[in-house]
Amino acid sequence: MQYSFRLAELLGHVPDPRKRPGTIKAIVEYTGLDRHQVAALLKNEVKYIPLKALSRLCDFLIEHGHATADQLPGALFAVEPENFWELLARRRRLEMCVGVRKDVSAEAPDISFVVASDSVLLGEILNGVTTLGGTAKLRKSDGNMSMLTSDSLPHPETLKQSLVWSPGQADESEVTRRAKLVYNEFSESKGDKALIGIGSTKSNPVVEIVLSRAFNCDPFETQDDVASASERAIPFFMRYRDKDPHPASCVAGVNLSKQDTKLESGLYYENETGKWVRFGSDDPKEEVAFVFYVHRESQGRLEMALGGFSGRATRLLARALATRAKDFWPPVYEMQGIQVGGFLIQFNLPSGKKDTDILRTDLVANMEVTRIPKQTFEKRLERGVRGR
Secondary structure: OOEEEOHHHHHOOOOOHHHOOOHHHHHHHHHOOOHHHHHHHHOOOOOOOOHHHHHHHHHHHHHOOOOOHHHOOHHHEEEOOOOHHHHHHOOOEEEEEEEEEEOOOOOOOOOEEOOHHHHHHHHHHHHHHHHOOOOOOOEEEOOEEEOOOOOOOOOOOEEEEEEEEOOOOOOHHHHHHHHHHHHHHHHHOOOOEEEEEEOOOOOOHHHHHHHHHHOOOOOOOOOOOOOOHHHOOOOEEEEOOOOOOOOOOOOEEOOOOOOOOOOOOEEEEEOOOOOEEEEOOOOOOEEEEEEEEEEEHHHOEEEEEEEEOOHHHHHHHHHHHHHHHHHHOOOOEEEOOEEEEEEEEEEEOOOOOOHHHHHOOOOOOEEEEEEOOHHHHHHHHOOOHHHO
16 A cells, blocks of 8 residues: 655645745745755655654644644545556546537427447446446455445545537537636646546547646647647547548647648557557457546546547447456556556457447457557656646
């Protein structure tokens, strides 16, 4: 069992200098600690802390109204997850966001719907969080297998669902306004929290914001015109199908760069040699999906985006979470209290698409998970995740 130091979470501290006026200075002046030590404590980088320093930090938190005496020092420490489902289950507040589409043929203008595959994926996430992927009923205790009680099982105290317009289902300004509202409300909420954007940027604009914030680039702005693909802010890319809606996106489009304009539809990523390669093929038996998350340990904040390139791929991803969640752990990149996971999943079905496939949630397919190389994150996160 490992613990993280949650000083930043209690203070509402974020690395962005515009949002942390005088935080470090105030702690240094009150506690007498070294400025570099305080900065390291805020990043969860310190391996140990003297009791005297811990006592002064507690005094500071109490005097400034960040915690009460009976909450400390316990509130400064949190158990870190040891697997994918714990990563979600240990959040106090879990918010899941899906895109909504209108029924243009309906007489009532307020009739709308969530795509079936997104609903299946959302249901599997709820199942995994509440049962720890089916393993919650048993645990090792003193060498014996015993039942977990509801008190000992990690689980969110608050579950929330958010709805946003899918691109093309409302005016572009309303689509982005609603997505930014949902994201900003999540960001401003207090305490340990997680936001999960379900679906790709084609169906859920919150996914666009999650990815843009992770890599410090502008959401809803195309990068199709960068000079070379290596300049893209995000190390993976969704090439729209010609028949898809083409909302402006930092992670999707039709060109990798000005030089790379003749692309087949699908998912692409930058490999360990710096070359961009297509993930998957046009074989009708093949589907692809992605899972991405950023866990800021010291802030108690997790953001995740996951979905398939098609509806069938999204349903296959739901089944993959149910049976192979271990493949999405550990994170690909870890540094300065930040964990980043980036995974591409290829499914190979034994047969092609059938008319009844749309109603099936138990599709069987061979599955191969590719971890997006660590080095592709390293050269971007300095101006992205680590810079926030």
